[in-house]
Amino acid sequence: QKEVEQDPGPLSVPEGAIVSLNCTYSNSAFQYFMWYRQYSRKGPELLMYTYSSGNKEDGRFTAQVDKSSKYISLFIRDSQPSDSATYLCAIKEGGSEKLVFGKGTKLTVNP
């Protein structure tokens, strides 16, 4: 089993929809949880960063971590065409600088 599992999609939604993106992981040592956004032919950029169970909100984006279930989610409210990108979850052990990435989910928001 891969350390981080992420449904690659693709996911296509209408503008204004609520989007839910998810990852599961297997290693209990993972303590830091991130979501990166990658536009076509660009490098990934950090979108959300959290290190505890619960929710973290930033504008239209909410990151949710459930350590007991080893499950992380990213919710996008009122999705916009500009949100069309690939979203990658990334997870890190405490004391390590290395990230383990999910395969990424390609999202298209249709006007």
Place this chain on the structure above:
Amino acid sequence: DAEITQSPRHKITETGRQVTLACHQTWNHNNMFWYRQDLGHGLRLIHYSYGVQDTNKGEVSDGYSVSRSNTEDLPLTLESAASSQTSVYFCASSESGPGGRDEQYFGPGTRLTVT
């Protein structure tokens, strides 16, 4: 503004040739990483460095090497290019230590084709 750059942005080479991809960051970050990104596999770590003269193998290091002679640069060398190394390569850097958020900043990528 601080940034991370990669060169070349596109490269076509032949099987068996040695190829070096450059990565340069101006954040003065300790940590630098090389990834490859392939459809169906996501981002996979090739090599990484936590400082000058330090290099470590990642998940998919066979056929690749790196050296770190200064803080700013981590060149990636393909010793003898193979078609299986056709991919998009990303360099990233991060800071660690007290007060460091350890976010990885990515370069724009190098698209390498081995024919």
